[in-house]
Structures are given as structure tokens and as C-alpha cells.
Amino acid sequence: MTRRSVIKSLIEEQLAAANSVPRAEPAAERMPAGPVRSMSLTLDKMEEEARALQKALAAGASVVELDPALIDRSFVADRFDAADDAAFEALKESIREHGQEVPVLVRPHPTQEGRFQAAYGHRRVKAARALGLPARAVVRPLTDAELVVAQGVENSARKDLSFIERATFARDLETRGFARVTIMAALAIDKTELSKMISVASALPDTLARAIGPAPKAGRRRWMELADLLKGKGALRRAELALAEPGLSADSDVRFLRVLSAVSEKGRETARPVVVRTPEGAALARVSRDATAATVRFDLATEPDFADFVVGRLGDLLQEFRLRRS
Structure with a gap:
């Protein structure tokens, strides 16, 4: 690899070939994260070139149509999957009505011939797949480092990722061996903020x-x-118990506050026992809990054989419980 950034050369290629039919290009040889430290690109330069590439793609340079079924996600996720994502539904409806206005950036898949790997635009690919439409894309060879910088810079520009999503993205990149200068470029942050995120x-x-x-x-x-x-x-x-409560809101901010409240409660190591009584009012069992377990004590004087009956039914009760929970 020359000292000149591949991303910069790709931009020049796109501007020169905007009106031509793009040719299939072989996948670039994957570069391990370690050599990134020796690259002459500074943090600011990497960000500048990734943003320039983003603008070139938005202008529609060298766009092709791909089957979204052939496009895989990036090797590292930059956002959490949401079970009920109103923003995604809005995006899908927009593409249904107006088409995919902004292309996605993909590279030839580094290990699977004939497939592609998205640098960014994962939700647009997902929406196109759901709608049965081709995905408008720019195909370019990218190293792993260039892919994650482009991925992170695009998301930083959109400003729709939460703190924990960005922090998890940073941690996962470091776990994969990426240099911190690359992660800082991807997230457009300094080393102090990066350290806090990863921590x-x-x-x-x-x-x-x-x-x-x-x-x-x-x-x-x-x-x-x-x-x-x-x-x-x-x-x-x-x-974990707070998150397992029936009827817990699908809103993630509400779930966060519920969990924070649950772990903030002081002196909750033990709770007052609950007495289960027969219809006649006699004490049948006492249920006590602590942070890690629940204990049931049967009153054998009330129903001598009831404890054995319950133990024999535990397997069936578990199955019934799981069916109801699902």
C-alpha cells in the first residue's frame, strides 16, 4: 500500500468515472489492524478523506444496483438491533415511496466470492431486502481499517447513535485489534473520550x-x-429480573431507568417473606427471596404431602411457565 490513502484515490476514481459503467473489481487484500499504526495518515486526514468519500457517494458517483441478499453486514455492528424500530419503518416507507436516494457503500466480500460487505447503509440494505427492491450501492475495495472509518464517520454525521452504541462499537473494534487512532477516526473523538467509552x-x-x-x-x-x-x-x-418483568416497556429509555432503579435500591438483599395460605386461611407455605435465590418452605402441618406433590410437578410447571412467557 502506498503512502497515499486508498480512500482519496477512490474519490478521484469516482469523479472521473461518474458517467461510465463500473467494472467488477477484485477484493482488496485485507490489512491487519496492526500496520495501521505505521500509516502516515493522521486522525484529521483520515476523517477528512472519509467525509469526502461520503459526499462523493451522496452525489451518486458510479452507483450500481445489487441484490440486497448478496450484501452482508460489516464484521462489527455499530448499532443495537431494535425489536420495535419506528425509525426503520419510516425509512422503509420513504424508500417505498421515493426510492433509495442515498447509495450504500460496500466492498467485495473478503472471503466469499460473489458477495459483498457493507461499510455503511445497513438499514437501507435491510429496507430494500424487505421491500424486494435492489440496493443502490457503490462497490469499492476497502481495507478493514478504511471500512470501519467510513462506517463510523457516516454514523457520526447522522448523529443517531446513542452513547452506549458508540461505546460498544469502540470496544468491539479494540477487541478486534484495531489501533486507537483508527477508532478515534471512526468515531471522530479524542483519546480521552475514547478511553471513557471503552471503559x-x-x-x-x-x-x-x-x-x-x-x-x-x-x-x-x-x-x-x-x-x-x-x-x-x-x-x-x-x-436481569427487572428486564424480565412482564409488560416492561419496549422503550429503551424506560428500560434503562427501570434497571437503574432496580440496582440503586439499598438494603434489598433480603425481602419480607410472602405467606401463601389455603382457602381456609391456614399458612401453606412461606416464600422468601434474596438477591440470588428464592426459598419456599412448606408447612407440613397444614398439608403433609403437598411438598412432594409440588416437587413432582416441577417439570410440568416449568414447561407451562415457558409457554406462557413466550
Whole structure:
């Protein structure tokens, strides 16, 4: 690779060939993240060139139509999947009515011939697939580093990713071995902010963060507060129980506040036992809970054989419980 940025050369190619039919190009050899440190591009230069590429794509340079079924996601996710995403439905409706106005950026898939990998525009590809339409795309060879910078810069320009999504993206890139200068370019942030992002994302169980969702109203301070509270005894279990409550709102900001409230409660290591009574009013069982377990104590004087009956029915009860929950 020459010292000149590949992204810059791609822009020049697009402007020169805007009115020509693009030729299929072989996938570029993948560059491991380590050599990025030796590249002469500075953080500002990488951002500048990625933004210039974004503008060239928006102008429609060298756009082709691809079957969206042939386009795979980037190797690292930049946003959380949402079960009920009103913004995606709005995007899909817009494409249905007006067509896909802004093309996506893809590269030839580095390991699967005949397929492509998206740098950005994943939701546009998903919408095109759902509508049965071709995806308008620009196909260019990109190294892994160039792909994630283009991916991050486009999302930074849109300003629709939440703090925890950006933090998780940064952590995942570092886990994959990308240099911090590349991650800073992708997110358009300085090294101090990057360190804070990675610290917060690393302190949170990934499954918990994704179960909560993007929570766009919760900034870095609130997520840091949650990460600190989760270090407490039984806090993670309380958070998981809060998310498992029936009827919990689909709004991720509401879920975040519910989890934060659950782990913030003091002195909740034990709760007052619940007494289960027979229709006649006699004590049948006592249920007590702590942060990690629930204990049922049967009163054998009331129904001597009831405990054995319940134990024998646990398998059936579990199956019934799972059916109702689903």
C-alpha cells in the first residue's frame, strides 16, 4: 500500500468515472489492524478523506444496483438491533415511496466470492431486502481499517447513535485489534473520550446492555453510574429480573431507568417473606427471596404431602411457565 490513502484515490476514481459503467473489481487484500499504526495518515486526514468519500457517494458517483441478499453486514455492528424500530419503518416507507436516494457503500466480500460487505447503509440494505427492491450501492475495495472509518464517520454525521452504541462499537473494534487512532477516526473523538467509552462498555455485560437497548436519553454519566452500581452484591441479578418483568416497556429509555432503579435500591438483599395460605386461611407455605435465590418452605402441618406433590410437578410447571412467557 502506498503512502497515499486508498480512500482519496477512490474519490478521484469516482469523479472521473461518474458517467461510465463500473467494472467488477477484485477484493482488496485485507490489512491487519496492526500496520495501521505505521500509516502516515493522521486522525484529521483520515476523517477528512472519509467525509469526502461520503459526499462523493451522496452525489451518486458510479452507483450500481445489487441484490440486497448478496450484501452482508460489516464484521462489527455499530448499532443495537431494535425489536420495535419506528425509525426503520419510516425509512422503509420513504424508500417505498421515493426510492433509495442515498447509495450504500460496500466492498467485495473478503472471503466469499460473489458477495459483498457493507461499510455503511445497513438499514437501507435491510429496507430494500424487505421491500424486494435492489440496493443502490457503490462497490469499492476497502481495507478493514478504511471500512470501519467510513462506517463510523457516516454514523457520526447522522448523529443517531446513542452513547452506549458508540461505546460498544469502540470496544468491539479494540477487541478486534484495531489501533486507537483508527477508532478515534471512526468515531471522530479524542483519546480521552475514547478511553471513557471503552471503559464503560467493558464494565457492562454485553447481553445486559443490548437487552436494555440504545437508550438515547442516557448519556455517558448515567451509563457509568449503572456500571458502578452493577459491581454491588446481587446487582446484576436484580437488573436481569427487572428486564424480565412482564409488560416492561419496549422503550429503551424506560428500560434503562427501570434497571437503574432496580440496582440503586439499598438494603434489598433480603425481602419480607410472602405467606401463601389455603382457602381456609391456614399458612401453606412461606416464600422468601434474596438477591440470588428464592426459598419456599412448606408447612407440613397444614398439608403433609403437598411438598412432594409440588416437587413432582416441577417439570410440568416449568414447561407451562415457558409457554406462557413466550
